[in-house]
Amino acid sequence: MINCLTLLAALLPFTLAAPTVSSARRDAASDDYMTLTCSLPTDSRFLVYALSLEQLVFAFYDSSLSLLSADDFRAAGHPDYVRRGYEQILKTYQAHSDYLVNEITNLGDPDASGHCDYAFPVKSTEDFINMSEAMQALAVSAYAGALEHSHSDKYTTAFGEMLGLEARYATWISTAVKYQDLADMSFESPLKLNDTWTIAGGYVTSCPPGTVPDDIFPKGLNDWPILTVPDTVRPGESISISFPNTLYTAEDTLFAGFMTGMNTESYPLIGNADGSFSVTVPQSIVGKGAVWLYVIKGDGSSVRDDKMVAGPALLMMAANQEKGGAESALKNNTWSW
Ligand SMILES: *[C@@H]1O[C@H](CO)[C@@H](O)[C@H](O)[C@H]1NC(C)=O
Ligand SMILES: *[C@@H]1O[C@H](CO)[C@@H](O)[C@H](O)[C@H]1NC(C)=O
Ligand SMILES: *[C@@H]1O[C@H](CO)[C@@H](O)[C@H](O)[C@H]1NC(C)=O
Secondary structure (H helix, E strand, C coil), X not given: CCCHHHHHHXXXXXXXXCCCCHHHHHHHHHCCCCCCCCXXXXXXXXXXXXXXXXXXXXXXXXXXXXXXXXXXXXXXXXXXXXXXXXXXXXXXXXXXXXXXXXXXXXXXXXXXXXXXEECCCCCCHHHHHHHHHHHHHHHHHHHHHHHHHXXXXXXXXXXXXXHHHHHHHHHXXXXXXXXXXXXXXXXXXXXXXXXXXXXXXXCEEXXXXXXXXXXXXXXXXXXXXXXXXXXXXXXXXXXXXXXXXCXXXXXXXXXXXXXXXXXEEEEECEECCCCXXXXXXXXXXXXXXXXXXXXXXXXXCCCCHHHEEEEEEEEEECCCECCCHHHXXXXXXXXXX
């Protein structure tokens, strides 16, 4: 007799590692070899979600460090401690993944070993370093936002212990690698589960057949429409942004919400003739580090799942740079997913 656990044991070597969205996820889910459904308990779903994020980021560091040698880092002008630091970060992601796999197993749900395939647009050391900044911002905000979904003190504590490292690495990259000042922030910015899910999905190229996200991840995950922002965003300047019109109607008033820590400042969007929208980037985000940009509807007062229109995109608002000057820190400082 095939029971739920046996079936999951057969599937999970692939599915536990599947973070993610997009067509790769949907293709895998629609494969008709998986028609039975099994449901993981809430605690396990939460851990599987975290594991998928750890494995995605592990894949990013692992593939990038395989591509870029110590000589590549030297040629790009970095001291040897930079690549060594990234090797330590890679080791941490492996350790976090091992911990989560172990806990999921201890909860009575099967082990995980394989994963989906991912692709990252890294060609040079500079691409890698910039993208590592974005990945750490994602990891920090994902953990900050996921904590409220923990149903056990044990995992709340463990997540706090992992979040601390994510934040240390984010700061190490901005200060020790990119020589920036400390960001002017007192709280981290929490991403919602749907937000992280949307972003992670952009990096999945394929998942093995049989993956049924609804059975192993937290229930009701959504992919938001992609918010496209210019490569460079400067406070005080007007930018043009675009996104698919699937989550709003002509009656909705749309806002750009700039989230820094516990605050979101919202400004009404102005529609352009070509279907894009304009908004002036507020001066208040200068030097804030990772700023998440959302498009929301309603009265603009809150970033909530039921008010989402598109995003989030990431704006890296570097504090002044000692090396290279403040202006250079604001070039290519955005991430649209
Ligand atoms: C994702 O957003 C939808 C609303 O569109 C919400 O119902 C759902 O609970 C959210 N998913 C999670 C896992 O928070
Ligand atoms: C990397 O980020 C810096 C700002 O921190 C920017 O000046 C540079 O153009 C970026 N490089 C690439 C390749 O995106
Ligand atoms: C940086 O931005 C410019 C346009 O502002 C773009 O042409 C270029 O491809 C970007 N570079 C990278 C590495 O993203």
